[in-house]
Amino acid sequence: MAPLLKVEHITKDYPAGTAAICHALKNINFEIQPGEFIGVMGASGAGKTTLLNLLATLDQPTNGQIFFNQQALTTLKGRSLAQFRAQQISFIFQDFKLLDRLTVAENIALPLRLQAFTNQQITVAVAKIACQLGLTSLLKIMPTALSNGQQQQVAIARALVHQPALLFGDEPTGALDSGSARALLETLVTLNQKTQISILLTTHDPLAASYCQRIFYLKDGRIIQQLTRQHRTRAEFYQAIVQLLAQVE
Numbered sequence: 001m002a003p004l005l006k007v008e009h010i011t012k013d014y015p016a017g018t019a020a021i022c023h024a025l026k027n028i029n030f031e032i033q034p035g036e037f038i039g040v041m042g043a044s045g046a047g048k049t050t051l052l053n054l055l056a057t058l059d060q061p062t063n064g065q066i067f068f069n070q071q072a073l074t075t076l077k078g079r080s081l082a083q084f085r086a087q088q089i090s091f092i093f094q095d096f097k098l099l100d101r102l103t104v105a106e107n108i109a110l111p112l113r114l115q116a117f118t119n120q121q122i123t124v125a126v127a128k129i130a131c132q133l134g135l136t137s138l139l140k141i142m143p144t145a146l147s148n149g150q151q152q153q154v155a156i157a158r159a160l161v162h163q164p165a166l167l168f169g170d171e172p173t174g175a176l177d178s179g180s181a182r183a184l185l186e187t188l189v190t191l192n193q194k195t196q197i198s199i200l201l202t203t204h205d206p207l208a209a210s211y212c213q214r215i216f217y218l219k220d221g222r223i224i225q226q227l228t229r230q231h232r233t234r235a236e237f238y239q240a241i242v243q244l245l246a247q248v249e
């Protein structure tokens with residue numbers, strides 16, 4: 001099967017004061033298959049957000065290429081780049097980024113409003129994803145009236161309402177208590193299995209990482225370890241991740 005994402009020899013340098021350069025990513029190579037659920041781990045400053053930003057076309061690598069469905073992201077310009085961002089990828093964040101003045105339903109509808117969907121199509125799509133995520137009774141409520149866990153579930157609904165191929169999560173469980181974090185991760189696993197959406201999330205947390213199928217561990221801008229869950233139970237994978245962290249951190 002052709003990979004959904006192929007990352008070849010990526011580097012990212014940032015200017016860091018007078019004549020200094022920060023080598024945030026150094027020769028990164030990997031592939032993600034359609035439907036994979038990947039975790040990117042690493043200490044603060046390892047390069048996780050930088051990598052996510054490059055994959056999501058929010059920034060450009062200094063060197064190397066990223067292919068999405070065999071097309072180099074650098075060849076996407078103007079309208080095709082806007083279409084890629086609007087249709088193929090999606091984000092959830094640590095702080096949810098819901099709009100407080102819009103209802104839950106209006107928040108979920110946003111990605112469709114930005115494209116040429118009719119009101120009827122929007123109503124149907126919002127109702128469908130809300131039902132999948134158990135949010136139907138919350139649609140008319142303002143997000144500020146919800147718990148953190150519920151707000152992140154709404155953010156997932158908004159991220160998936162337009163059926164993107166790839167969901168990025170930047171520390172999506174970072175602001176949640178452990179119960180809400182588990183609920184969110186279980187939701188992601190279920191959606192990943194049901195819809196075959198590919199998911200890539202960054203996390204410091206071995207519990208969150210244990211819900212993924214494969215883990216990359218970044219250190220000083222390099223992938224220094226990979227772990228695949230394979231036939232392990234989630235509890236066994238968690239133990240393997242904790243051992244990995246003990247070795248590398």
Ligand SMILES: Nc1ncnc2c1ncn2[C@@H]1O[C@H](COP(=O)(O)OP(=O)(O)OP(=O)(O)O)[C@@H](O)[C@H]1O
Nearest residue numbers: 014015022024042043044045046047048049050051
């Ligand atoms: N815009 C920028 N300009 C200069 N340096 C940057 C910029 N963004 C990130 N860096 C540097 O690049 C390196 C990687 O940062 P990055 O934010 O990707 O790490 P991270 O693993 O996501 O960390 P955290 O877990 O704290 O979010 C760090 O040394 C950081 O200081």
